[in-house]
Amino acid sequence: xxxxxxxxxxxxxxxxxxxxxxxxxxxxxxxxxxxxxxxxxxxxxxxxxxxxxxxxxxxxxxxxxxxxxxxxxxxxxxxxxxxxxxxxxxxxxxxxxxxxxxxxxxxxxxxxxxxxxxxxxxxxxxxxxxxxxxxxxxxxxxxxxxxxxxxxxxxxxxxxxxxxxxxxxxxxxxxxxxxxxxxxxxx
Amino acid sequence: xxxxxxxxxxxxxxxxxxxxxxxxxxxxxxxxxxxxxxxxxxxxxxxxxxxxxxxxxxxxxxxxxxxxxxxxxxxxxxxxxxxxxxxxxxxxxxxxxxxxxxxxxxxxxxxxxxxxxxxxxxxxxxxxxxxxxxxxxxxxxxxxxxxxxxxxxxxxxxxxxxxxxxxxxxxxxxxxxxxxxxxxxxxxxxxxxxxxxxxxxxxxxxxxxxxxxxxxxxxxxxxxxxxxxxxxxxxxxxxxxxxxxxxxxxxxxxxxxxxxxxxxxxxxxxxxxxxxxxxxxxxxxxxxxxxxxxxxxxxxxxxxxxxxxxxxxxxxxxxxxxxxxxxxxxxxxxxxxxxxxxxxxxxxxxxx
Amino acid sequence: xxxxxxxxxxxxxxxxxxxxxxxxxxxxxxxxxxxxxxxxxxxxxxxxxxxxxxxxxxxxxxxxxxxxxxxxxxxxxxxxxxxxxxxxxxxxxxxxxxxxxxxxxxxxxxxxxxxxxxxxxxxxxxxxxxxxxxxxxxxxxxxxxxxxxxxxxxxxxxxxxxxxxxxxxxxxxxxxxxxxxxxxxxxxxxxxxxxxxxxxxxxxxxxxxxxxxxxxxxxxxxxxxxxxxxxxxxxxxxxxxxxxxxxx
Numbered sequence: 001x002x003x004x005x006x007x008x009x010x011x012x013x014x015x016x017x018x019x020x021x022x023x024x025x026x027x028x029x030x031x032x033x034x035x036x037x038x039x040x041x042x043x044x045x046x047x048x049x050x051x052x053x054x055x056x057x058x059x060x061x062x063x064x065x066x067x068x069x070x071x072x073x074x075x076x077x078x079x080x081x082x083x084x085x086x087x088x089x090x091x092x093x094x095x096x097x098x099x100x101x102x103x104x105x106x107x108x109x110x111x112x113x114x115x116x117x118x119x120x121x122x123x124x125x126x127x128x129x130x131x132x133x134x135x136x137x138x139x140x141x142x143x144x145x146x147x148x149x150x151x152x153x154x155x156x157x158x159x160x161x162x163x164x165x166x167x168x169x170x171x172x173x174x175x176x177x178x179x180x181x182x183x184x185x186x187x
Numbered sequence: 188x189x190x191x192x193x194x195x196x197x198x199x200x201x202x203x204x205x206x207x208x209x210x211x212x213x214x215x216x217x218x219x220x221x222x223x224x225x226x227x228x229x230x231x232x233x234x235x236x237x238x239x240x241x242x243x244x245x246x247x248x249x250x251x252x253x254x255x256x257x258x259x260x261x262x263x264x265x266x267x268x269x270x271x272x273x274x275x276x277x278x279x280x281x282x283x284x285x286x287x288x289x290x291x292x293x294x295x296x297x298x299x300x301x302x303x304x305x306x307x308x309x310x311x312x313x314x315x316x317x318x319x320x321x322x323x324x325x326x327x328x329x330x331x332x333x334x335x336x337x338x339x340x341x342x343x344x345x346x347x348x349x350x351x352x353x354x355x356x357x358x359x360x361x362x363x364x365x366x367x368x369x370x371x372x373x374x375x376x377x378x379x380x381x382x383x384x385x386x387x388x389x390x391x392x393x394x395x396x397x398x399x400x401x402x403x404x405x406x407x408x409x410x411x412x413x414x415x416x417x418x419x420x421x422x423x424x425x426x427x428x429x430x431x432x433x434x435x436x437x438x439x440x441x442x443x444x445x446x447x448x449x450x451x452x453x454x455x456x457x458x459x460x461x462x463x464x465x466x467x468x469x470x471x472x473x474x475x476x477x478x479x480x481x482x483x484x485x486x487x488x489x490x491x492x493x494x495x496x497x498x499x500x501x502x503x504x505x506x507x508x509x510x511x512x513x514x515x516x517x518x519x520x521x522x523x524x525x526x527x528x529x530x531x532x533x534x535x536x537x538x539x
Numbered sequence: 540x541x542x543x544x545x546x547x548x549x550x551x552x553x554x555x556x557x558x559x560x561x562x563x564x565x566x567x568x569x570x571x572x573x574x575x576x577x578x579x580x581x582x583x584x585x586x587x588x589x590x591x592x593x594x595x596x597x598x599x600x601x602x603x604x605x606x607x608x609x610x611x612x613x614x615x616x617x618x619x620x621x622x623x624x625x626x627x628x629x630x631x632x633x634x635x636x637x638x639x640x641x642x643x644x645x646x647x648x649x650x651x652x653x654x655x656x657x658x659x660x661x662x663x664x665x666x667x668x669x670x671x672x673x674x675x676x677x678x679x680x681x682x683x684x685x686x687x688x689x690x691x692x693x694x695x696x697x698x699x700x701x702x703x704x705x706x707x708x709x710x711x712x713x714x715x716x717x718x719x720x721x722x723x724x725x726x727x728x729x730x731x732x733x734x735x736x737x738x739x740x741x742x743x744x745x746x747x748x749x750x751x752x753x754x755x756x757x758x759x760x761x762x763x764x765x766x767x768x769x770x771x772x773x774x775x776x777x778x779x780x781x782x783x784x785x786x787x
Binding site: 237241243246247250251252255261275283385386387388391393394396 | 585
């Protein structure tokens with residue numbers, strides 16, 4: 001089984017870190033993983049994206065050209081990656097910032113109010129990437145929830161040991177993302 | 188739970204250097220290799236070593252020359268344009284028989300080009316980017332693990348042959364993260380009685396590349412050539428995948444070999460008899476292995492992130508025994524797997 | 540009657556004839572460097588960095604570990620040597636083309652960092668090795684192979700006064716310009732070289748000794764006339780003196 005994913009948005013939305021966290025979660029399960037940062041002409045222009053592959057077999061090309069899942073955190077990312085999603089794949093759109101409706105009917109689209117959830121419900125713009133991670137987790141099942149938490153501990157353990165409130169907030173955000181995706185899937 | 192850690196290619200390369208006993212790094216910032224100097228700036232003091240940001244690429248490689256002259260394990264890193272600046276000293280390091288590691292995290296060229304990963308520095312790396320008859324042992328990692336392993340191997344080969352070793356990486360391998368198993372630190376270091384450390388209790392040592400007398404210059408060249416022949420004989424590294432029954436063999440190194448591996452796997456799933464040969468050393472080059480394959484396959488397809496450079500060496504090796512096709516993209520634009528796959532189908536259909 | 544040896548070869552010099560032309564000052568300056576190294580008893584811990592120019596073969600003449608650098612790169616090479624052998628004494632020996640033209644970036648930044656090395660800058664206002672072309676220190680009006688009508692400052696700019704430039708930086712411990720065309724000046728130059736080495740040994744940072752030198756062959760003068768030309772033409776533009784000195 002091979003999961004190929006692309007996460008895209010503005011620099012500062014925590015997209016890169018989120019991708020690394022997912023890759024770390026795959027590594028916690030002893031699987032093959034790769035993470036590649038945005039390497040487009042906009043590298044210095046404020047946009048950010050990364051490709052993550054989690055696989056049970058050796059990974060050939062680490063560059064994802066037909067993702068089974070893409071996450072677009074802003075309009076620019078939606079326009080850039082919508083056509084790339086593999087037929088039958090999943091496309092998560094941050095509806096809070098993307099006014100345009102999905103165009104493709106051969107993929108499963110999830111328009112989720114990710115930024116609104118962060119600001120209005122969790123009162124922290126910083127947890128946007130954790131909400132998105134929850135949605136991605138729910139949409140792919142690429143790794144187990146336990147591995148996500150292990151990866152969080154590994155990557156933020158030192159920092160969060162001093163701030164148990166932030167650790168709790170991260171988990172709450174992750175759950176909020178899962179619920180948002182489930183709600184959209186049922187709708 | 189895995190005992191591996193997730194690292195960037197550039198970080199793995201720098202960490203490998205410290206494990207290999209490198210304690211003297213001199214460099215200059217250029218995208219996409221800047222994480223290497225940044226890593227050393229952070230960790231070299233901890234390791235009791237020296238990190239120095241030089242005033243230029245030229246000064247950086249000159250400092251490497253000075254540190255190598257005293258027998259220390261030392262390195263620099265850069266990308267395309269910076270490597271071009273270093274070439275005079277790289278030729279001189281080889282001439283003066285000074286071991287060191289040089290890393291090129293290659294980007295799109297020519298000129299300033301772009302900052303995306305590319306493989307268009309192949310000629311510069313293996314054909315003598317600088318002047319004179321010299322060779323660089325050139326290693327081409329295709330994973331983050333190899334960024335670390337070949338960094339360590341590079342220092343060992345450099346010392347073994349007293350010649351600079353080049354790691355030809357690219358912006359993609361340099362920037363990507365993969366799990367890496369971290370080997371033990373190197374504890375054996377060869378003696379270097381030739382080094383300039385102060386003439387205490389011995390005659391003077393001279394590190395030099397000038398031979399004003401042409402006959403002596405020729406003699407020195409013959410000595411170097413004999414050494415290069417030994418390297419060519421002993422240090423060739425490459426790997427083959429599914430070539431036993433292959434009708435078409437892909438030839439690719441570095442990031443392209445990862446793409447080619449995926450294409451090969453897809454082709455096999457379609458029932459097409461496709462194999463892959465991946466050079467790990469670009470010099471020495473696996474000419475003999477390619478020649479043997481050419482005698483039994485219907486064709487070869489070279490895949491490179493360039494307008495076609497290594498393909499010339501493949502054609503030289505194969506020498507008309509089999510057709511050699513090329514697929515590449517220059518200027519830092521990633522090769523599309525679908526395009527390579529289409530080319531594979533076309534080539535095999537053409538043969539049928 | 541007992542014999543008294545009044546003149547002998549310093550241990551830090553190899554017993555061999557040099558390739559320098561009659562009247563050239565390199566031989567004198569080599570000897571002064573070697574005498575200072577002997578006097579300070581540091582021959583076995585000294586590493587010299589030779590450069591490209593007439594003094595390229597200095598690596599043959601000094602009886603100590605030597606590293607031959609590419610054109611202009613000696614201060615960067617010396618930086619690599621010193622940083623990897625901090626206990627050693629490191630000097631560069633560079634001409635005006637090497638230090639003041641192609642190697643300007645390297646000397647400025649080595650001086651700026653205050654690298655703990657000694658730089659010997661031999662300024663004879665011409666490229667000697669390649670046969671008398673214009674140097675960055677060639678004087679206005681001075682005829683060379685590439686300024687046959689005399690250096691025209693409107694076309695080729697004015698010569699660089701390197702000691703003054705280096706002295707303006709905060710890194711160096713000592714910057715001086717001397718000459719060796721008179722016995723008293725030879726003695727002063729020896730003292731200057733010794734001071735620069737002593738400052739290095741005490742860890743005070745880069746010492747820069749510019750020595751005005753001759754090139755009778757390419758100046759088209761006899762050795763005696765060349766010595767006089769240093770007084771009549773060079774010193775008026777390149778005044779002798781100490782431009783910077785830290786408290787030792």
